[in-house]
Amino acid sequence: MAVSIIATGESPYTRHPQPGTTTSGTIADAVGRALKDAGLSPSDVDGFGVSSFTLDPDHAIDLAWRMGLKLTWLMQDTNGGASAGNMLQHAVHAIEAGDASVVVLAAGDLMDGDAFANLVAKYNRATADHLTPLPMSGPNALFAMLTTRQMEKLGLAREDYGRIAVAQREWAGLNPGAVYRTPLTLEEYLAAPLVAEPLGRFDCVPPVTGADAVVVVADERANGQRRAKILSTTASYNQDNQAGDGLVTGLRYCAPLAWERAGVSPEDMDVLSVYDDYPAMVVAQLVDMGAVAENADIPEFIRARILSRELALNTSGGQLSAGQAGSAGGMHGLVEATRQLLGQGGDRQVQARLAAVSGYGMVLYRYGACANLAVLEASE
Structure with missing residues (x-):
């Protein structure tokens, strides 16, 4: 069916x-x-x-x-x-x-403010028992360490992450529903206060x-009705038991099956919605789903495909500019990809027949333990 x-x-x-x-x-x-x-x-x-x-x-x-x-x-x-x-x-x-x-x-x-403070302090047992007493308010410090590892492994600099944030802010400027729509320059990104080095203010998703x-x-x-046909959905949970370095997400394991079931490849996608609580996780998911090779020149890919907006990535502005409405952060990208396929993207509408939506999250101790991928196709 x-x-x-x-x-x-x-x-x-x-x-x-x-x-x-x-x-x-x-x-x-x-x-x-x-x-x-x-x-x-x-x-x-x-x-x-x-x-x-x-x-x-x-x-x-x-x-x-x-x-x-x-x-x-x-x-x-x-x-x-x-x-x-x-x-x-x-x-x-x-x-x-x-x-x-x-x-x-x-x-x-x-x-x-109160709801967010309570969430980050009591997110799960690992957080309540081991992180909150330090104190570590939220996942920023954890993902700062993960970002540092990714920078060293892939040869990335803060400027590369900044170009992702700048590009998504440009998309957000076309989205009346985005909380932050004012254009962001790379200079402003780099000059923003550090939250947890190397993460600055514009690297951290704003709660809304x-x-x-x-x-x-x-x-x-x-x-x-015009519809977004669901070609495939796959998922991966506790893939490495939190024993890895966090740079490989569960998408590495479930994405190949999603592409096989859908009968398409990452190169066929017209729209990508990638869970973006931090720019480093955008990079990790693009690599893991096969949208960019791990041995590619990733800084050049960011400049040539993402900053230019040639790649229709997080066309709503993503969570980094539209905001993260708690658990709705996992739904935001699916809504945006569907709107693109239904031709409801307004000023940010692109030519879209195929879209992929990745989910990532649930920090059990050091990084997200859940990942999934859905592939959709516009259909009459």
Whole structure:
């Protein structure tokens, strides 16, 4: 059975949520926007998946009830940057099995100062027991060390990472939903205060409040709508048991199967949405998915393909400029890739028939333990 994404929704991202803003309300807003985009109502939905760090004390079933959903399939995911790919994989299987025919997947969080501080201090047992007492507030220091290792291994300099941030800010300038749209120069990037050497302010993803959603259906329910057909979804978890150097992600292991199942290659992609909590992870995922060879001249690739925006990479501005709405960070790239395939990219629209979306995240101790890849194709 063919399965596709037919619509998207995004509750506007903001650094400063209005009083009274709630996680459940923000996610419900994104779901409502996605259903409106699809021309559907809550009564049409029979499957729902949600990912959030701040939905407590409610759960997926509570949120579904509050939104008036009567379901035959339900899931709740807690895998952060890998949540969208994980939920998408399960939703495809559910539709293929006949457990549901119209599935809404959503992710989002209220990320004010208190919520963010609580999240980074109690992210998981390893963080609470071993990192917070140091103190190490959040993953910046961990990824600073990983970035240093990558610089040494691949011959990268801060300027190379800066060119990624500058290019994504240019894309963000064309995205009215991005939190940071003011042009960024390489000089401004290099002059920004260091957060954890070699990471500066513009290397670290800004937390925001917001939510994203997509509507996934069996093609027979698409009603002739333009859609993003799901060609493949693959995932990898705990691939090296946190015993590696962190420079090789789980994409190295699951991407080849995704390309094989989809019958395409990285070179065929018109759009790439790569999880970008730090520029170093953009580089790592591009290498691991095969978009650039590890032995290539990566600084030149960044200059020639990314800075020039010849490569349609993170065309929303990515999380580095659009913002990271908690667990919605894992959904942000999927929404953007889908919008490009549906021709809804506005001023940033590119010629797009094929897109790949990578998910990465869940720092168990030193770096992300989850990764996945989805390959999509525009279809009438």
